[in-house]
Amino acid sequence: MDIVNFLRQVEAFEQLDPAGARHLAEEIREQSFAAGTTILERGQDGDCMYVLVIGEVDVSIIDETGERLLSVRLGPRQIFGEMALLTGEPRTANVVANSDCHCLVLEKHSVEQLIREQPPIARFLTTILGHRLLAANGIKQVGKYRLVGELGRGSMGIVYEAIHPTLDRPVAIKMLSHELIYRPQFVERFRNEAKIIARLRQPGIVEVFDTEEAYATFFIVMEKLPGHSLEEEIAAHGRLDETSVRSILCQLAAALDVAHRHDIVHRDVKPSNIVRGIDGQVKLMDFGLALDPEAEKAVCGGESLRVGTPVYMAPEQVNGEPLSGQSDIYSLGIIAYEMLVGEPPYAGNILQVMQQHVDGPVPDAGKRRPDLAADLRSFVLKACAKLADERFADCGEILRHFAASEVLDLALPPSPDVRVETLTCVFQPQHRRQVEEALAECRRRLQELEGVLVR
Numbered sequence: 001m002d003i004v005n006f007l008r009q010v011e012a013f014e015q016l017d018p019a020g021a022r023h024l025a026e027e028i029r030e031q032s033f034a035a036g037t038t039i040l041e042r043g044q045d046g047d048c049m050y051v052l053v054i055g056e057v058d059v060s061i062i063d064e065t066g067e068r069l070l071s072v073r074l075g076p077r078q079i080f081g082e083m084a085l086l087t088g089e090p091r092t093a094n095v096v097a098n099s100d101c102h103c104l105v106l107e108k109h110s111v112e113q114l115i116r117e118q119p120p121i122a123r124f125l126t127t128i129l130g131h132r133l134l135a136a137n138g139i140k141q142v143g144k145y146r147l148v149g150e151l152g153r154g155s156m157g158i159v160y161e162a163i164h165p166t167l168d169r170p171v172a173i174k175m176l177s178h179e180l181i182y183r184p185q186f187v188e189r190f191r192n193e194a195k196i197i198a199r200l201r202q203p204g205i206v207e208v209f210d211t212e213e214a215y216a217t218f219f220i221v222m223e224k225l226p227g228h229s230l231e232e233e234i235a236a237h238g239r240l241d242e243t244s245v246r247s248i249l250c251q252l253a254a255a256l257d258v259a260h261r262h263d264i265v266h267r268d269v270k271p272s273n274i275v276r277g278i279d280g281q282v283k284l285m286d287f288g289l290a291l292d293p294e295a296e297k298a299v300c301g302g303e304s305l306r307v308g309t310p311v312y313m314a315p316e317q318v319n320g321e322p323l324s325g326q327s328d329i330y331s332l333g334i335i336a337y338e339m340l341v342g343e344p345p346y347a348g349n350i351l352q353v354m355q356q357h358v359d360g361p362v363p364d365a366g367k368r369r370p371d372l373a374a375d376l377r378s379f380v381l382k383a384c385a386k387l388a389d390e391r392f393a394d395c396g397e398i399l400r401h402f403a404a405s406e407v408l409d410l411a412l413p414p415s416p417d418v419r420v421e422t423l424t425c426v427f428q429p430q431h432r433r434q435v436e437e438a439l440a441e442c443r444r445r446l447q448e449l450e451g452v453l454v455r
Contacts, residue, residue, distance in 0.1 A: 001053070003025040003028060003104065004018070004021045004022050004025045006053065006077075006104075007021050007024060007025060007051070007104075008021050009077060010051055010077045010078075010079070011077070012051075012079055012082075020114075020117065023114075023117075024106075024110070024114055027106065027107070027110035027113075027114075028104045028105065028106055028110075029104075029105050029107075030053075030102065030103070030104060030105070031102075031103050031105050032100070032101065032102045032103070033055075033097040033100070033101045033102075033103070034097065034100055035097050035098065035099050035100050035101075036096065036097060037096070037097045037101075038094060038095070038096050038097075039057065039095045039096065039097060039101075039103075040080070040081055040091055040093065040094065040095040041091065041094055042062050042090075042091055042092060042093060042094050043090050043091060044084075044090065044091045045084070045090065045091075046081065046083070046084025046085040046086070046087070046088065046089070046090070046091055046108070047085070047107065047108050048081060048085060048105050048106060048107050048108060049079060049080070049081040049082040049085045049105075049106050049111065050079065050080050050081050050095075050103045050104065050105055050106075051077070051078075051079050051103060051104040051106070052074055052075065052076055052077065052078050052079070052080070052101060052103055053076060053077075053101075053102045053103060053104060054076060054100070054101060054102040055075075055076070055097060055098070055099045055100055055101030055102060056073055056074065056075050056097075056098040056099050056101070057073070057074050057080065057095050057096065057097055057098055057101060058071060058072075058073055058095070058096050058098050059071070059072045059073075059074060059080055059093050059094075059095050060093060060094045060095075060096075061092055061093045062092070062093065062094060073098065080093075080095055081095065085108050085111060086178070086215070086216050087214075087215045087216045088216055089215075115178060126157065126158065126175065126177045126178050126217070130150070130153075130158045130175065142160075142162065142173055142175075142212055142214055142215075142219050143210075143212035143214055143219070144165045144212075145162040145163065145164065145165065145171065145173060145212070145221060146162055146163045146165065147160050147161070147162050147173070148160070148161040148162055148163060148170070149161050151172060151224075157174050157175050157176045157177050158174070158175050159172055159173065159174045159175075160172070160173045160174075160175070161173075161224060162221075164209075170224045171209060171221050171222065171223065171224055172221075172222050172223065172224040172225070173212075173219050173220070173221050173222075174219065174220045174222070174286075175215075175217060175218075175219050176190075176217050176218045176219070176220070177217075178216065178217050180217075180218075190218060191211075194208070194211045194218075194220065196262055196264065197264065197287050198210070198211075200258055200259060200262065200264075202254065202255050202258040203251075203254075203255075203281065203283075203421065204251045204252060204254055204255030204281075204282055204283055204284055205255045205258065205259065205283065205284055205285075206222050206223055206225065206275075206283050206284065206285035206286075207222060207223045208220060208221070208222045208287075209221045209222060209223070222285070225275045225277070225283060225285070226277055226278070227275050227276050227277035227278060228275070228276060229271060229272050229273075229274060229275055229276070230248070230271035230272075230274040230275075230276055230282075230335070230339075231270075231271035231272040231274075233271075233276060234271055234338060234339060234342065238342035239339070239340060239341065239342045239369070240339045240340070242340075242372070242373055242376060244280075244339075245336060245339045245340055245376060246375075246376070246402055247280060247282075248274075248276070248282050248339065249332065249336055249379070249398070249402070250398075250399055250402055251281070251282040252269070252274065252282060252284060252332060252335075253332070253395040253396075253398040253399050254395070254399065255282075255283075255284045256269070256284070256325065256328050256329075256332070256395045257394065257395035257396055257399075259287075260325035260328070260394065260395060264287065265323050265324060265325055265327060265328055266284070266287060266328050266331075267308055267317070267323060267327070267328070268286065268308045268309055268312075268331075269284070269312060269328050269331035269332060269335065270309045270311070270312045270331065270335065271335060271338065273285055273286045274335075279426075310350045310353050310354050310357075311334070311344050311346070311353060312331040312334045312335065312344075313331070313354060313357055314326075314327040314330035314331065314357065314388070315330070315357050315358045315386050315387075316388060318354045318355075318357050318358050319358065324388060325394060325395070326388040326389075326391045326392070326393075326394075327388070329383050329391050329392050329394075329395065329398070330383060330384060330385075330388075330391060332383055332398075333363070333379065333380050333382075333383025333384035333391075334363065334384060336365070336376065336379060336380050336383065337363045337365050337380050337384070340365040340368075340369055340372060340376060340380070341365055341368045341369060345363035345384075346360060346363075358386070359386075362381055362384050362385060362386065363380055363381075363384045364377070364380070364381060365377055365380045375401065375402060375404075378401075379398070379401060379402070382401075383398075403453060423442075425439070
């Protein structure tokens with residue numbers, strides 16, 4: 001049979017390029033089973049997985065008492081045995097040939113090599129595990145956390161809602177894609193830097209509570225956020241008002257300032273990674289790429305693997321060069337343009353957008369919005385400079401930039417250690433006078449402190 005052509009018709013492998021399919025075909029062996037044969041048995045080691053070519057099999061998930069929890073019939077071009085191989089845990093199902101069957105067999109070492117060389121396959125295996133995590137009678141637990149449902153998906157993993165076991169409060173759990181696990185030095189670096197991110201305490205950074213290692217990958221446990229993404233807000237309203245844009249940029253700059261001071265570069269600052277609460281507070285999430293310093297050096301098919309989102313990539317990120325905090329600042333400038341204009345500055349296919357980041361004109365929001373305030377126009381121009389050295393030196397300079405644009409008697413101190421805090425009061429109309437008196441007293445006392453600016 002033409003194994004290469006057959007593999008590319010199987011959902012798990014349809015994204016393989018011809019060379020990858022040929023390489024995989026060389027590692028495959030064929031095996032036939034008579035009707036009634038037990039192909040896999042509960043408790044066995046997961047040393048291989050199967051692709052069904054001809055025939056049907058019955059897959060029965062059995063619990064420890066021998067009770068059948070779930071029974072599924074699979075046909076041609078479907079796979080089985082992949083979960084135990086993927087997770088390294090004993091098999092949990094019996095697989096019996098319902099008719100005469102012919103299968104392709106992939107050994108564990110071949111699959112692991114394939115994952116290293118073909119990231120799309122690793123992402124598919126992550127998706128398979130994701131289905132099992134929420135399937136009826138499937139996996140319902142990650143470490144000590146009970147899963148409730150799926151919240152979203154991204155290029156680097158799947159996010160689930162779960163319940164904290166002792167606090168009985170909802171949390172978000174991100175399962176990292178299996179392709180990350182096979183990158184050199186990632187595992188140890190992840191363990192070390194996950195601890196650093198968990199210690200970051202800043203109102204604009206999503207709080208990380210815990211990490212779990214399970215099912216041959218890593219899970220990051222973090223706070224579950226109310227509100228909506230900045231991406232959703234821009235899609236719904238287009239241009240945002242200047243006051244909102246300043247507030248969002250200052251909150252993000254304050255958050256990134258803390259991360260950069262811990263030598264953590266986010267690498268994927270974009271509207272879908274920014275959550276805005278009903279009180280206007282902004283939180284930056286998804287430091288998954290920040291935990292993978294080797295990502296921009298990874299090799300896939302002989303070409304540099306550029307991580308991040310093309311629409312918001314800094315020129316050095318497009319070129320596969322080392323990144324710094326100023327790479328995040330560039331992304332912040334692109335986001336500012338999008339908030340002010342209603343769309344990103346560069347359009348076209350992925351390659352065209354990436355090329356414009358490198359040699360296209362520096363975005364000027366003032367050309368699309370002539371009445372734009374000078375501080376916002378100059379911020380975009382400076383943040384989006386093609387050379388990192390021509391951008392803001394750090395996020396503290398961004399905060400001083402916006403503070404200096406106001407007509408105020410008090411200037412911010414020259415130190416880059418600047419923090420921005422927002423106070424929101426929710427009250428009933430009959431309490432307005434008491435609230436205004438309390439806020440006036442608060443403002444008066446804060447203004448008496450040297451180096452504090454009240455807006």
